[in-house]
Amino acid sequence: MVDFIGIERVRELVGALSPQRFIAELAGEIAADFRRWEQFDKSARHAVHSPVGVIELMPTSDGRLYSFKYVNGHPKNTSEGLLTVTAFGVLSDVNSGYPLLLSELTLTTALRTAATSALAARHMARADSRVMALIGNGAQSEFQSIAFHHMLGIRELRLYDTDPGATAKLVDNLAQLRLAGLKVVACRSTAHAVEGADIITTVTADKRNATILTPDMVAAGAHINAVGGDCPGKTELHADILAGRDTRVVVEFEPQSRIEGEIQQMPADFAVTELTQVLTGRAPGRATAHEVTIFDSVGFALEDFSSLRYLQRIHQAERGLRRTVDLVPDLEDPKNLFGLLTRDSRSGDKTATRPPARVSA
């Protein structure tokens, strides 16, 4: 039997801990895994593109545990009442190859993306950052808001989305959360939203080379948390922001980010720093107060690995809905797979005793 965490269970788990605590604890797990970067089997994700979206598989392993995530990206889905991104994943035992946990990862991806964004920002944004512009107020925006309020001390959020309904939804959800000391400002444009912002988070969804931010919108000393650009042909930043003189770009896994990140707009030798370097202290996340720092985030398999292991731990620790699924056979004699089809019941009686058959020799 394989442990199963569905939508109801993850709601229960996040509710029991609070989204703030879930995100902060998960950020700790992700940081710990990024610090042992060289232990992981890393590869760019496997993507199948169609005219309307992409379906991806993101595997990784540390030699003891293996994980993969299935994730789709379909920007047109929202117009049909469906989510742009859905995801699920599996955690397995490398020694046996058996799956241990099957989990929803749609909610969890939003939580882990916010955790990773805040983790990077703690090392890259100015320590006195209090104002964040949040461009793109869709499915991930509440999670980013909670993470930056809780982990960075953000006290003013300046919101903009081309869809005013999305902003109204975010404002409504934030009001319900009553985050301590948080001022929320709905803005009339991106230019208006970035006024006075210490941090700019872009989390838009169009599958095209958009230009959400231009160089004139980015003040010296700002940190840009660029979340939305995450596949070939899908970017959010004007290339001149990346090419700026006093600019530092941090990515998760360089080979994947060259294909999928904002830096797909830049030459192959454009200098970037990997997040593991920053988290292990081998490279600074920010060198000066006036530098522009950019976390060019596309989402890496390691973050889902950390999430699945964290989910497994709290699933086993927290009371409530504990489900399993019969995804793999449980056999008395592992060479007798066929016996599964003929045995009478699943419980106890794994191999019915039968008279030996006659054998011609």
Add this chain to the structure above:
Amino acid sequence: MVDFIGIERVRELVGALSPQRFIAELAGEIAADFRRWEQFDKSARHAVHSPVGVIELMPTSDGRLYSFKYVNGHPKNTSEGLLTVTAFGVLSDVNSGYPLLLSELTLTTALRTAATSALAARHMARADSRVMALIGNGAQSEFQSIAFHHMLGIRELRLYDTDPGATAKLVDNLAQLRLAGLKVVACRSTAHAVEGADIITTVTADKRNATILTPDMVAAGAHINAVGGDCPGKTELHADILAGRDTRVVVEFEPQSRIEGEIQQMPADFAVTELTQVLTGRAPGRATAHEVTIFDSVGFALEDFSSLRYLQRIHQAERGLRRTVDLVPDLEDPKNLFGLLTRDSRSGDKTATRPPARVSA
């Protein structure tokens, strides 16, 4: 909600149809998909190797449906009471990216491998083939036996395994099946088993370059169904069998088979025919009665795609255990993913009405 086929459900489905009918119908589905080969997105599988085994992901798509299979291969597992191979997979809608069906594929992989073997043999073995040697009597051997009895008209099975217990288990299972007119002979060696065989099936599991068959064991006109060699460093045939003068080798997907199949032992320009060519009549499966034909099978993602679509159809048609899993969220407002965490219950009340929040502007 995503349809779920676990071990119990697949037992129920195979039981309702009979293994013979399941295999024969599935072979028809696989043949139909191989005939529209050019419509599929094809890539070699993604493998993570460890000292004791391998975990693989096998994705494919025809532009309308997408599937992937997770499968492990751990030969040492049987000594720990676990299966060498377990598998599960997902069928998705390319248009939305949403998963439609999550299914066990351990039993199903054994069924689809047997279906593919028999399908290839119908085009490659001599039409008068009645005797089959079956080398390797482990988890897949009953399925191969049923498929070749039912679809090829095999009337004598000559069994050999280095583990006599495995052969005894196969003999016992075959006796229970009472396959019409089938004579079963337990043999003392591979050389004994291949005596008079029209077809030789090798389905052994050691993860190494073994030499199960040598050229002297293969009579003119034989068909070899080589199932067990399926990853780098894991082969079953002596290279001289492949290099034989009057020999024809058919593979599933050439780029994958060059890495994983028996032909990994041969030069990169060694001539092979893809199964799709044979099934569409563009190449013969056998040219003469004295030719040695070899189906160098490694298992291709397309066969799992066909299996998942077939399972989905019979799952919807057959009464019994109909389960779903809450693997993806069902939202009233797809931009309000966060609302999932705050709404009160999952049924009906998808978005609780709340008073509009105050917005500073």
